[in-house]
Amino acid sequence: MTLNTTPLTRRGLLLTGAALGAGILAGCTSTPPQDASTPAATDAAPNPTGTPATGVQAQGDRYGVGLYNTRQVADELVWIGEEVQSFKGGEHKRVLITGSTAGAGQLAAAYLLKRGHTVVAHARNEQRAADVHRDLPGLEDVVIGDLLDLEQTRALAGQINALGGFDVIIHNAGEYGLPDGELLNSNSLSPYLLTALVTPPQQLSYLSSDLHLGGGLRLDEVRSGEGIGYGDSKLHMAMIATAAARVWPDRQINAVAPGWIPTLMGFHNGNTTTPDSLRDGYMTQVWLAEGVEPGSDVTGEFLFHQQVETRVNELVHDTQAQDQLLASCAERTGVEFPAES
Numbered sequence: 001m002t003l004n005t006t007p008l009t010r011r012g013l014l015l016t017g018a019a020l021g022a023g024i025l026a027g028c029t030s031t032p033p034q035d036a037s038t039p040a041a042t043d044a045a046p047n048p049t050g051t052p053a054t055g056v057q058a059q060g061d062r063y064g065v066g067l068y069n070t071r072q073v074a075d076e077l078v079w080i081g082e083e084v085q086s087f088k089g090g091e092h093k094r095v096l097i098t099g100s101t102a103g104a105g106q107l108a109a110a111y112l113l114k115r116g117h118t119v120v121a122h123a124r125n126e127q128r129a130a131d132v133h134r135d136l137p138g139l140e141d142v143v144i145g146d147l148l149d150l151e152q153t154r155a156l157a158g159q160i161n162a163l164g165g166f167d168v169i170i171h172n173a174g175e176y177g178l179p180d181g182e183l184l185n186s187n188s189l190s191p192y193l194l195t196a197l198v199t200p201p202q203q204l205s206y207l208s209s210d211l212h213l214g215g216g217l218r219l220d221e222v223r224s225g226e227g228i229g230y231g232d233s234k235l236h237m238a239m240i241a242t243a244a245a246r247v248w249p250d251r252q253i254n255a256v257a258p259g260w261i262p263t264l265m266g267f268h269n270g271n272t273t274t275p276d277s278l279r280d281g282y283m284t285q286v287w288l289a290e291g292v293e294p295g296s297d298v299t300g301e302f303l304f305h306q307q308v309e310t311r312v313n314e315l316v317h318d319t320q321a322q323d324q325l326l327a328s329c330a331e332r333t334g335v336e337f338p339a340e341s
């Protein structure tokens with residue numbers, strides 16, 4: 001994935017609930033754009049109200065094509081609804097996925113739900129919670145918190161702990177193209193805080209990227225809050241995973257790169273093609289969560305499409321560098337990482 005960093009406009013649109021126009025979507029899809037109301041995105045299942053207890057109405061059409069999802073994600077959600085069979089090969093899991101209102105996180109949530117697992121979603125605000133309640137009927141719950149705001153992340157950890165134990169937590173949420181200080185909060189410090197503050201489940205997965213290869217530790221920037229780039233944040237995500245795997249050797253903890261896939265993030269900056277399979281981009285997380293297929297018990301690794309990735313930044317498995325990163329995150333947040341057992 002070779003995305004360039006520019007100031008983001010999408011976040012502002014999402015936060016205000018405004019839609020991306022059809023013209024923007026046209027520039028964002030690798031296939032000729034279709035109208036968002038075509039049957040593929042809207043007719044696969046009854047359209048529930050998307051009105052949670054707060055009374056906020058879901059926005060746009062089901063799956064939010066052109067608003068928060070691409071046509072490809074919407075079509076994949078329809079495929080999941082029509083084709084995926086219930087899971088009979090093992091134990092059903094209780095799974096929490098951060099950033100499950102769109103993209104790869106929403107696809108993993110939809111797939112696991114269809115398999116019969118129990119899924120709790122996470123949304124940045126009430127509006128996005130209403131959207132995911134409508135898009136993914138059957139969720140056990142939706143927890144809410146904007147990971148750009150570390151106070152909200154702390155409160156989110158409290159919400160998650162109040163729901164009781166999970167078998168699996170997938171740290172999937174990620175921003176792209178924001179000013180560096182904001183990326184530090186959403187992509188590095190929030191997953192750090194959630195890892196440190198939430199009761200650890202039996203399995204943790206962290207969404208990284210091949211762009212972690214060009215990332216650096218940036219310890220001064222982490223301590224000062226000055227900020228880091230996207231590649232740095234994805235290196236941090238992978239290192240939080242390998243550090244957590246060291247701290248909790250009895251748990252299964254990995255970093256996962258989804259590939260460059262056709263979510264809204266994949267089409268950032270007007271890219272019109274993405275080289276990797278959307279399905280492969282979320283199936284590693286599903287494969288790990290179900291944990292029945294050969295090799296799915298792997299831990300402490302960086303994975304790509306259900307294989308251990310060999311092209312990994314050497315800092316990922318450098319325990320001294322991991323400790324330095326954890327110490328800098330602790331200094332910035334005031335929250336210590338759990339000690340090695």
Ligand SMILES: NC(=O)c1ccc[n+]([C@@H]2O[C@H](COP(=O)([O-])OP(=O)(O)OC[C@H]3O[C@@H](n4cnc5c(N)ncnc54)[C@H](OP(=O)(O)O)[C@@H]3O)[C@@H](O)[C@H]2O)c1
Nearest residue numbers: 099101102103104124147148173174209260261263265266
């Ligand atoms: N797409 C790619 O090619 C690619 C490549 C490598 C790695 N990745 C990684 O894969 C993960 C999933 O990405 P994606 O492609 O599925 O992106 P996406 O379609 O943009 O979805 C990102 C999800 O994270 C949520 N999120 C982002 N920032 C948040 C915040 N501050 N607070 C709460 N929720 C937040 C989004 O919520 P909203 O819908 O409200 O924004 C959305 O649900 C990310 O960690 C990303 O870095 C993606």
